[in-house]
Amino acid sequence: MKLHLHWNMYATHKNPDYFPDPEKFDPSRFQGQGQGPAPYSYVPFGGGPRMCPGKEYARFKILVFMHNVVTRFKWEMVFPDEKMIMDPVLIPTKGLPIRLFPHNHHHD
């Protein structure tokens, strides 16, 4: 008989013991004087020797992308109440389309 032990990161990421009020969008929970989440409690890229080797690359790309979207554009969601599903990661049901308005756009 084989035993499969399944773990999923949401059980950890939504655990109020590690993340008080887990449904709240609160980026400040990742800030502070070296006070980030406890080791192995925030694990979007896994952990240990098989941790995602693309982690720093992915984080850097997302940072550059977000920087450009936020500094160059005003943006709004096409479907403000768009639902997210877990399958097994968070997926926007309609593909999360947004409208972008360049900050430096001038009407002639």
Ligand code: HEM
């Ligand atoms: C936001 C983007 C990404 C997320 C959230 C992510 C997440 C993960 C997770 C959770 C694992 C399993 C780690 C474990 O078993 O503990 C993994 C493994 C892996 N990821 Fe990523 N990843 C991302 C981007 C990337 C990129 C950009 C690359 C390559 C360029 C990459 C290459 C890999 C590889 C090769 C593994 C298997 C590592 C192994 O089993 O030894 N990932 N990733």
